[in-house]
Amino acid sequence: MSNSGFETKDEQEPLRFISKQEAEALETELLEDYRFGKQQLIEIMGHNCAMAVTKVYPLKTLPKKQPTVLIICGPEVNGAIGLVCARNLRTYDYEPTIFYPKRSLDNMYKDLTIQCEKMDIPFLSYLPTEVQLINDAYNLVVDAVLGVEANSEEGKEPWATILGIMKQIKIPIISLDIPSDWDVEAGNTEGIKPEVLISLSAPKRCAVQFSGKHHFVAGRFLPYDIQKKFELNLPKYSGTECVVEI
Template structure:
């Protein structure tokens, strides 16, 4: 996860340098899922902060496992804020953030997208800011037509 998260942050910084964003520091919404992809997102957020971005994390389904708890603690100690709820409208995300990191589901995701992730993906499909997806666009492995995120950048881990 450490190498994957660092690699993702490095690819994002190369594709979307903080100095090219409309805000200073550049604001990033990192949306993390409950599995390893979400862990990659937490690590990515830490490195983005070190690279000069201002990340905010939305982590709605946190697994109660020591590794993930430690990753959350590391982010908190770096003063990376966690949202209690997802901004309900794409326009709000566009107004508040320069970039979104999709760290919800990875390569191994199978089946249907359930709540709260169905709503999250629906909101993300309406944003106009760039979306960087870790591994693959979340929801693209779903059986539901049109449920996947449409990323501007895919970062394989």
Template sequence: MANTNHGATHQAASTEPLKFLSKEEAKALEEELYEEYKFGQQQLIEISGHSCAMAIAKAFPRSSLSKKQPTILVICGQEQNGAIGLVCARHLRMFNYEPTIYYPKRSCKPIFLDFTVQCEKMDIPFLSYLPAEVQLINDAYNLIIDAVLGLSDEAGLKELYTNILTTMKHVKIPIISIDVPSGWDVEKGNSDGISPEVLVSLAAPKKCAMQFSGKFHFLAGRYLPDDLQKKYELNPPDYPGTDCIVQL
């Protein structure tokens, strides 16, 4: 009888709507992971980057890519989202894709420097500049990974990456955005930003994801403790098998 009741409770919980977090809620959840649950920043970046690589491999298997070489351009910002992009590139290299990184404003934080060295040691090339001619990007790469801004949607940061965002708006190849598409407001969504084909939400989808209309939306939050999921009423769907991502 106890097992039946437990199943019924789980069934009822899974029918609750998926929670879309505000910017404040997302930052508070992350803070609790650090302070209360003793997750480290490097640990969370590693988990997130690996999950993003898994999502990309699921959405775009190497056999489905249009070009002979499985080339991917990873554009990284200087905040945490950029570090997640570096880790994602490293895992994609392990999955036999051919990532190239554009990382114009490098962070001086030791953790981020370590991730950069890891990519360099794996012979992942770094671009010194982003071609202004969009067609060159379309011709050279199958996909672009947008790891530029994420939750860091402050106007000052957006200005730093204006040229990159303009270029990404005009490319014809698919864009995969990590957590929050660059140029989007975390809560209000897309006023004049890019239009990614894939969105990988980290921990829980943000409110802007309600406006996402691309082909694939993945959630990467299987590492969240149950107590924290209940506190924030996240109501995530069941993850298939042992997967660290689930398609929404």
């Protein structure tokens, strides 16, 4: 058995930015053919996102006295990943605060919420409309609002107001997978401008528009045959790193 399948791809083959349809097909394959569980994938991705945050913003480099991070969670999968990210950041001694205005009734989401609550992570009951309060209270904002599946939510409340506030935020924003008012493929040149983008599994088409400082891919868990089938040409992850900067 050779491990050549996991070695560096030829430098000539560029990383691919996948379409919405490909992203959905990839997820279906992971769930149905490879039999990954939803809970399992959300746990892996949330952990990977927290690791990326610690790489760009190590605890000791945070400008505020307290290592506070605001995590804004949407109603679907991206929000669940945000909850896991928050829980992991807490174990790394960050002080996450969660804003999760539309809670899913699904048991898995409830359980992820309870885990955070029982780890004494505070939940905000509303987002301050005075943006300066956010800039002053937190070092970072994690945008776990809307992912691949939720673009139709954008114009709806409370998301329209929340995205409006997020556009004015001056502290760094870390977006999970898709910046939240961007289209998965077309992006949004007028949208929020995250400093960090963490592409889950593989970068989506919109990521070509990303002009922030750090773009990570969190897809080391992806079986090689899937990477090959979707011609992802992912960069080599070093050592035991679960994310790679591109």
